[in-house]
Amino acid sequence: MWYPFSFAQSHLVSSPSLLRHYSHTDPPPLSPAMAVVSPSFSAQISGGTTFSGLRRSDAVVSFVHHSNSSLRLVSSPCRQPPRGVVAMAGTGKFFVGGNWKCNGTKDSITKLVSDLNNAKLETNVDVVVAPPFVYIDQVKSSLTDRIEISAQNSWVGKGGAFTGEISVEQLKDMGCKWVILGHSERRHVIGENDEFIGKKAAYALSEGLGVIACIGEKLEEREAGKTFDVCFQQLKAFADAVPSWDDIVVAYEPVWAIGTGKVASPQQAQEVHVAVRDWLKKNVSEEVASKTRIIYGGSVNGGNCSELAKEEDIDGFLVGGASLKGPEFAAIVNSAVEKKVAA
Numbered sequence: 001m002w003y004p005f006s007f008a009q010s011h012l013v014s015s016p017s018l019l020r021h022y023s024h025t026d027p028p029p030l031s032p033a034m035a036v037v038s039p040s041f042s043a044q045i046s047g048g049t050t051f052s053g054l055r056r057s058d059a060v061v062s063f064v065h066h067s068n069s070s071l072r073l074v075s076s077p078c079r080q081p082p083r084g085v086v087a088m089a090g091t092g093k094f095f096v097g098g099n100w101k102c103n104g105t106k107d108s109i110t111k112l113v114s115d116l117n118n119a120k121l122e123t124n125v126d127v128v129v130a131p132p133f134v135y136i137d138q139v140k141s142s143l144t145d146r147i148e149i150s151a152q153n154s155w156v157g158k159g160g161a162f163t164g165e166i167s168v169e170q171l172k173d174m175g176c177k178w179v180i181l182g183h184s185e186r187r188h189v190i191g192e193n194d195e196f197i198g199k200k201a202a203y204a205l206s207e208g209l210g211v212i213a214c215i216g217e218k219l220e221e222r223e224a225g226k227t228f229d230v231c232f233q234q235l236k237a238f239a240d241a242v243p244s245w246d247d248i249v250v251a252y253e254p255v256w257a258i259g260t261g262k263v264a265s266p267q268q269a270q271e272v273h274v275a276v277r278d279w280l281k282k283n284v285s286e287e288v289a290s291k292t293r294i295i296y297g298g299s300v301n302g303g304n305c306s307e308l309a310k311e312e313d314i315d316g317f318l319v320g321g322a323s324l325k326g327p328e329f330a331a332i333v334n335s336a337v338e339k340k341v342a343a
Helices: 039-047 106-118 133-142 168-173 184-190 194-206 219-223 227-241 266-283 286-291 305-309 326-342
Strands: 034-036 062-067 070-075 094-099 125-130 148-151 178-181 210-215 248-252 293-296 316-319
Touching (some): 094 178, 094 293, 094 326, 106 133, 106 326, 125 326, 133 148, 178 194, 227 248, 227 266, 266 286, 266 293
Parallel strands (some): 094 125, 125 148, 148 178, 248 293
16 A cells, blocks of 8 residues: 655655655556655655555555656556547546536526527537526426436435435436435535435435435545545445446545635546546446546636546536536536547
8 A cells, every 4th residue: 555645745855866665565557647745755755654645545656756856756657548438537428517506596597507508518428417406397397408407415215204305206206317415515514424425325326316426525634634535435435335336426526626716736636536446446346447437526617627627537527606607517518528639
């Protein structure tokens, strides 16, 4: 096991020497990713002491090379060529979801739906929008069939005496195909825990809804070097509960980037996406790791989507505020062309 640095420690270190470290097992191939090495990371390696970082469970041989007086951690360049209909690591189509959250009125949603209906969208992209519950029927009845409908939440079991909740059966009755589960606002504002979220996902899947399964770390967790620990724990809760991964899209959404205007750099997002895919390969199966789409969310907009889309393991986006603007959301959907350019 190797332990990369914390992204919060963003200083570069200078040294002409090369550093190598190994796990106690034979190293498997590592996906291409690059990261800056912090001073504490370098010092801890050279001192042979244990340190915390963005932990990666099965990656392992890495080296540091000297470039422009800076040391950078570079992984072994041995990822398999991109597969699927566009140039990305997952084998499914590019996936873009719009989470409208608790926003909108009948009039504003009528305008948004009109803009989406008139937008020219890349054909080889799965597009989903998640209106507030009270507007799902309005959107379903007026939105083009090109775009599928998702709910923003669902109850953990069959409906009944659960005041304020929405059952999977009701969502299907209204025409929903997907549901967003595990979003940070449900975790950290409402107080849903990993086990409860996993059970909700299992029930939704068992009843035929696709699940957009959200994971992501808070700022203090990233600064403490716990990004991978947090994301892997959240993934495990899904893996322990769900009957199959066939209809799951994983959404990595760093909490510190949601609605803040801050966005993970393409390299930061790519590193976590690679780690998530590696975790799926090790803990679920190679097939699931290959076919599961891993999308990024966190202040995605029309200005940053193209650069993010170029990263091999970013298979799409879960979009918040920008999804409330039809033309901008369409531009994000169409950023899928960057995959073809990158290929």
